[in-house]
Amino acid sequence: MTDTKRLYRANRRQVLAGATVLAGLGLPALQTARAQLQANPAALALAIRKVAGDAEVKTGRVKLDVPPLSENGNSVALTVTVDSAMTPTDYVKSIHVFAEKNPQSNVISVQLGPRAGQPTIQTRMRLADTQDIIAIAELSDGTFWRDVRSVVVTLGACLEDPV
Amino acid sequence: MSVVTSLRRLAPAAALLTGLSIIAGHAEIPLHERRSGYADLGRDTKAMQDDDTANPGMLSVLDGEALWKTKTGDAGRACVDCHGDARTSMKGVAARYPAFEPARGRPVNLDQRISICRAERQQAKPLPYESKELLALSAFVGMQSRGAPVAPPDDERLKPFRDAGRAAYDRRQGQLNLSCGQCHDDNWGKSLAGNLIPQAHPNGYPLYRLEWQSIGSLQRRLRNCMTGLRAEPYEYGAPEYVDLEVYLMWRARGMPMETPAVRP
Amino acid sequence: MARALINVPAKAKRGEVIAIKTLISHVMESGFRHTSVGARIPRDIIDTFVCTYNGEEIFRAALHPAIAANPFITFHTVAAESGTFTFQWTGDGGFSQTETASIVVE
Numbered sequence: 001m002t003d004t005k006r007l008y009r010a011n012r013r014q015v016l017a018g019a020t021v022l023a024g025l026g027l028p029a030l031q032t033a034r035a036q037l038q039a040n041p042a043a044l045a046l047a048i049r050k051v052a053g054d055a056e057v058k059t060g061r062v063k064l065d066v067p068p069l070s071e072n073g074n075s076v077a078l079t080v081t082v083d084s085a086m087t088p089t090d091y092v093k094s095i096h097v098f099a100e101k102n103p104q105s106n107v108i109s110v111q112l113g114p115r116a117g118q119p120t121i122q123t124r125m126r127l128a129d130t131q132d133i134i135a136i137a138e139l140s141d142g143t144f145w146r147d148v149r150s151v152v153v154t155l156g157a158c159l160e161d162p163v
Numbered sequence: 164m165s166v167v168t169s170l171r172r173l174a175p176a177a178a179l180l181t182g183l184s185i186i187a188g189h190a191e192i193p194l195h196e197r198r199s200g201y202a203d204l205g206r207d208t209k210a211m212q213d214d215d216t217a218n219p220g221m222l223s224v225l226d227g228e229a230l231w232k233t234k235t236g237d238a239g240r241a242c243v244d245c246h247g248d249a250r251t252s253m254k255g256v257a258a259r260y261p262a263f264e265p266a267r268g269r270p271v272n273l274d275q276r277i278s279i280c281r282a283e284r285q286q287a288k289p290l291p292y293e294s295k296e297l298l299a300l301s302a303f304v305g306m307q308s309r310g311a312p313v314a315p316p317d318d319e320r321l322k323p324f325r326d327a328g329r330a331a332y333d334r335r336q337g338q339l340n341l342s343c344g345q346c347h348d349d350n351w352g353k354s355l356a357g358n359l360i361p362q363a364h365p366n367g368y369p370l371y372r373l374e375w376q377s378i379g380s381l382q383r384r385l386r387n388c389m390t391g392l393r394a395e396p397y398e399y400g401a402p403e404y405v406d407l408e409v410y411l412m413w414r415a416r417g418m419p420m421e422t423p424a425v426r427p
Numbered sequence: 428m429a430r431a432l433i434n435v436p437a438k439a440k441r442g443e444v445i446a447i448k449t450l451i452s453h454v455m456e457s458g459f460r461h462t463s464v465g466a467r468i469p470r471d472i473i474d475t476f477v478c479t480y481n482g483e484e485i486f487r488a489a490l491h492p493a494i495a496a497n498p499f500i501t502f503h504t505v506a507a508e509s510g511t512f513t514f515q516w517t518g519d520g521g522f523s524q525t526e527t528a529s530i531v532v533e
Contacts, residue, residue, distance in 0.1 A: 025204035067205055071358075071427035072373035075495040102493050103459045111487040115480070115505055117444035122501035125493050140504065154357030167477040214448075216434035219497040225430050377494035408462075 040105070044098060047105040048136065051096045057136055062147040064097075064135040073127045073153040078107075081120040082137045092119035093138045101131035106131045127153045141147070182248030191414070192348055199418055200361040208373070212307060213427040220302060220371040220423025223295075223378040227303025236287025240338030245284060253307040254359070256311060258420050262322045270324050272405050273299050276379060280308040296380050300425075302369050309421035313420060315413045327380050328410025331403060340370050358427070364365050365408060367424025378423060381408055428523065429453055430440035433514060439506035445448045447478065447486075451516055451524065457492035474497055476530040481510035490518075506532045 051137065065079040082092045091114040097107040107125050119137070127133075130153050136146045201212065215221050231242045231249055243353040246252040264279070271279065274292065277300050282285045290297040332343045346355070347363040354360070363402070368381040375383070382404045386396035397403050434448035451473070458470025471493060478486040486502045500517075509532045515525045 065206055069205075071205050071208055074376050076445065077211070077372040099493055103457075104492060106489075106491040108491065109489040109491040110502070112502075115485045116503055117481075117505035118503040120447075120501075120503055121488075122499070124499050125497040127493075127494050128459075130453070216448050216450060217430045217452065217499055219452070219499075221432060222430040222450065222497065225432070340473075 002090070015040045032134040038136060040101070044100055044105045044134075047098055048096075048134070051109070051136060052095075052138070054145050055142070057146045059110065059143040059146055061139075061146075062095075062135050062137045064133060064147040064149045066133055066149050066151050068150065069152045069154075070127065073129070073155075076127050076151060077122070077124050079120065079122045080135045080137075080147075081118075082139075084119050084137075086117060086119060086137065088114045089140065092116070093140055095121060095136075096136045097118070097125070098134045098136070099125065099131055100134065101125055101129050102126070103128065107133075127151055129153055144159045169220055170308070179347055184230070194417070197364065197415070197418060198362055199364055200350075200423065201358050201367070201424065203361055204425070204427070208425055208427065212349060212421070218371065218423060220369070220425065221369075221380050223299045223302040223369070224306050224423055227299035227301070228293070230288065230300050231303060236281065236285035238284065238286045240285050241306050242280075249304065249307055253304045255308050255311045257305040257308040257422060258311045259314045259414065261324075261405050263317055269270070269402065270321055270405055270409050272408050273304060274354060274379075275405070277301060293380060295299070298369050298380060301380065302378060302423050305369060307357050307418040309422055311420050312417045313364075313400045313412055313415045315409070315416055321409055325404045325409045325413055327403075328406040328408070331407050337389065337392030339394075341392055343388070353414055356389075357426075361426075362417060363411070365411045366415050366418050367421035367426065369422065370424040373425070373427045381411075403426055429516075429522075431514070431516075431524065431526045432452055432493050433512075433528045435512055436506075437529075438516045438531045438533065441506060441508075441532050443476055443529075444503050446501060446503050447512065448474045448499070449476070449478075449514055452497055453522070454499060455490075455492065455494055455496045459492065471519045473516045473522060475515075476500060477515050478504075479513045480501070480504060481508060481511075491498060497510070499527075501531045506530065509531050 061083045063081050063083070065081075066076060070076040075113055078097065080095050080097060082095065083091045084090065086092065092112050094109060094111050098105045099107050103110045108123055110121055130151065132148050132150050134146055134148050136144055138144055169367070173413050183303040199208065208338060211217050234241045234244075242249070257273055260276065261272040262276070263269070264276075273353050276302055277297065335342045343363065351360050351362045365381050368384070369378050371378050372384070382399055384408060385404055389396040429452045431449070431451040436445050439445050452523060453473050454469040454471060454525060455473065456468055458468070460468045472490060472492055474490050475489040476490060476498070485504045488500060491499060509530060512528045512530065513524070513525060514527070515523070517523045
């Protein structure tokens with residue numbers, strides 16, 4: 001992605017349905033005007049830096065559970081769990097979730113502690129487009145761990161009128 | 164694919180359609196092949212519907228429960244004052260709507276019935292279609308039928324309206340020139356622009372639609388469909404929607420109610 | 428007052444890890460949407476959620492516009508003693524809501 005490319009933020013509601021597979025009905029191929037959201041690596045890197053600073057974020061110990069194909073980008077279930085004994089001296093301090101291509105990279109940040117018992121959180125997020133989701137956990141020993149998963153987001157076939 | 168179904172294909176379905184005139188249209192989905200939209204949901208969305216503490220539709224049900232007990236209108240009456248505990252008095256009611264309303268000479272759906280009660284018994288201002296309050300009452304009453312089979316009344320007076328609904332279902336409309344049946348009878352289970360085409364049964368309304376991020380009525384969904392076909396939707400409350408609902412509820416007869424359902 | 432649904436087990440054994448599910452009615456307007464005439468719809472979200480257990484904070488979340496409408500959050504805690512959970516959501520436009528739930532720990 002070059003610096004000259006601008007982020008094209010189309011209102012999702014104005015996007016027409018993509019080409020239909022019902023070729024047998026003799027439908028004309030519909031024009032697709034998808035929002036071409038690009039990854040914004042700089043914004044994502046900054047958001048992660050705000051959380052982890054200069055520390056190395058290692059892959060592992062975190063398990064991010066998202067559906068590989070979401071039914072609707074407006075509400076995508078997500079579960080993050082971390083492999084940790086959760087003792088008073090070895091526990092998960094915080095979990096942070098990022099979405100690579102959303103207009104804003106942060107999704108949620110939670111503060112835990114040894115009283116959490118189980119370092120698992122669940123919530124539902126909005127995704128603007130097919131993209132990677134990154135979950136980063138900070139442990140009590142100061143280390144950072146992550147998991148990355150990809151979610152495919154399609155647009156609804158029969159779109160409602162815009163707001 | 165031909166729109167007109169041969170009589171040979173229609174014959175077995177016709178045996179089930181006693182009393183219904185055979186309109187050239189789509190073959191009915193055989194009763195045993197009918198599938199609720201629930202069956203097409205992903206694992207997480209199913210979990211959302213199954214858990215009353217994760218289903219955002221339940222927030223509306225709770226609002227409805229509060230409204231049920233709130234005195235309103237010039238008569239200063241709450242629903243509970245006449246109907247008592249909704250768990251008893253409203254059990255199975257939503258499953259048998261739309262029902263014929265003699266004073267109007269035509270069927271009314273549940274939202275309209277609630278509005279009639281408000282106007283006549285509570286002397287209260289009407290709740291606008293698709294308002295938070297009307298959806299809440301509709302969701303609360305609808306939930307009292309959860310699990311009960313869709314039970315359209317065996318009422319001869321509904322027949323002309325059911326036929327009109329069926330005709331609308333089979334009629335091509337909009338710039339895309341498609342009928343409901345072409346997708347929902349002939350191509351259910353296949354993909355349309357990355358989404359699965361459901362059979363389109365009304366057994367979960369009002370429901371929480373992820374696309375809306377709120378609860379909404381069957382009429383809202385029908386309007387979405389019409390917009391999707393690039394047809395101009397009828398206004399809320401139009402008799403066309405109620406006629407279609409009479410047909411759709413008959414088409415879904417016997418399937419369990421799921422209000423408040425969750426759908427993409 | 429937004430409608431909220433809390434799922435906390437009424438009873439638990441001492442030391443047992445319990446799941447707490449919370450759901451609150453809120454539009455979570457992202458601030459990235461536009462009307463059909465191009466006007467930006469202003470942001471209106473819940474940005475903070477805190478849970479305390481007998482007065483001590485056990486969970487804190489910072490929510491961003493990417494959280495879906497009607498925020499649903501599930502987390503866990505160790506059932507240590509009988510008492511009260513307090514849940515507080517705060518956000519744009521001075522939004523603030525508090526709910527409580529009790530637990531009996533044997």
